[in-house]
Structure formats: structure tokens, C-alpha cells
Amino acid sequence: MPDQVLRVQSVLTTRDHLLLEWLTDHGVFTTPQLAHALFPSLDFAQHRLARLTALRVVDRFRPFRPDGGSFPFHYVIDQLGAEVVAAQRDQPPPRPGYAKTNRRRWTAARTLHHRLGVNGFFTDLVGHARTNPDRTLTRWWPESRCSQTGAFARPSDPVDLHALAAPIRPDGHGIWTTHGAQLPFFLEYDTGTEPLTELMRKLIGYTQLAAAGGPRWPVLFWLHSAARAHHLHQHLATVALTVPVATASRDHATHTGHSPAGPLWQLHGSRGPLTLADLAAVMPHLANHTQGPGCPHQR
Incomplete structure (x- = not known):
């Protein structure tokens, strides 16, 4: 019987491999998200995603809207795709039935909306x-x-920091580079359902991580609304912050047509609005951003 991984690898492009890695690492994406990030047009994306589905490297589902109709296709990794990624990473192959369990988990997940929001930001x-x-x-x-133990420790850090389970659970971490200037950041994606006191509580972990010798990178709150951002800054004014905090709101982004890279951010204690590149410029200590192991592009 021919090796299905070898067979399918011969028709996968570099972009296809990146898409499969995203699905493995980040779970689920919609057609518009993948089209915007990776393809020259929505039509091109739809055709290629249909082809990848036919090859059985990706799978898809389409939730129904409560008020009728349906959402765009949602894409997850299929079994063969998971095997391709494992081979590329020199890892053991996934267990049989892994993709079916993963798909079922996302179709029923109460966190689906939140995960899509996080992935949409990136x-x-x-x-x-x-x-x-x-x-x-x-x-x-x-x-x-x-959230892995020692995720943000450097090889030169003491053993106790390597052993430290990060007291944080950001929704994501990224490094945004503009003209060589880099902004490492933690993302907190807000759906608007939690009390503001819960958002404030999350900052305790970032303070503890910095106090233990970990990175003092800005915490970016991608908030539900501009009004919520205003109220959060009122709460922030009542405490002594030891880590940078910046906020932006999705309703303002929609109104102005800006992406999260644009002039949407209000750094607490500073004038705004700022772009992500501006945030790097006003926090020169971020030039030493080497905490955490290096990783390949987009991983």
C-alpha cells in the first residue's frame, strides 16, 4: 500500500504546509480568516481549501446561525494532515481517530467563538x-x-525560572516586527462577558512572571467595545502597574477599518492612539526581547 503521507506531500505547497501547521497549533479557522491571511482572494482560497478537503488533509464544518442560515465553513486538521505535520516536525504520528475527536471537540466547543476571535486577531x-x-x-x-513550564525562560536563566510554570494563561503571544523594530506581546482577547475585575486579576500573573525574572512585555487587551476599554483604564488607574498594558476595541477597529496593527492602541499612562510599531518605539526596553526559546516563523 503506498505511503499516503508521501503521496500527498508531492502536491502540497509551502502555503499548504503553513496552513496545516496553523490548524495543528491553533485549532480552527474560518474561510475568511484563511483567505485574508494567506490567499490573494476569497475565490482563490475557497478553491484551494476545497482541494485540500478532497485530499483529506483538512476537514470542515459549518455551524448554523440561531436566527437562520449558516456561518462560513470552519476548517480543522484531518487525520492525513496531522500525519503530514508530524512527519515534517519529526514527531510520532497522531493516534488513529485523532482528527475525528478533534473535529467533534470543536463543533461542540463552548469556546469556539473565543478561539475564532483570538485566531482572527492574529x-x-x-x-x-x-x-x-x-x-x-x-x-x-x-x-x-x-502555559508550558519554562515557556518564557532563556537558556541562561536560573534553573528555578526554567522550572517555573508560567503564572499566566494569555490567549496568545506574538512578536510584531516593523522596519526591524520588534514588539513582543501577550494577548488577552475579551468577549465582553467577564467582569472587569477578572481582567484586572489576570494582570497579577504577568506581574509575578516579571518579578521572577520573566519578560516584561506589554499585555494587549483586545476588547469588545470602546466603552469597555474606557472603564478598564479607570480600573487600571487605581493600581500600581509593573507591566505595560495597552487596550484597543474591536468596534473602533470596525468603524475605522484598521487592523490590529493600526492606530488603535491606548497604552495606559501614555498618549494615544498608537500603532503596534508605536508601542515598540515608546518602550525601548523591548529591544531586549530574547526571553523564551527561538522558534520558526509563525509557529
């Missing part, structure tokens, strides 16, 4: 960079990798 950055060659999302880590 695919918006990648899409912005695709049409602006001087800008790059150099690193993209999911929550699961951020």
Missing part, C-alpha cells in the same frame, strides 16, 4: 503584513504553548 496581523512587506508577525504562539 490572521488580521498576518493579512496586514502580506500587503505591507516591511511588517511581519515573526512569532505566534497559542495559549497551550504559553
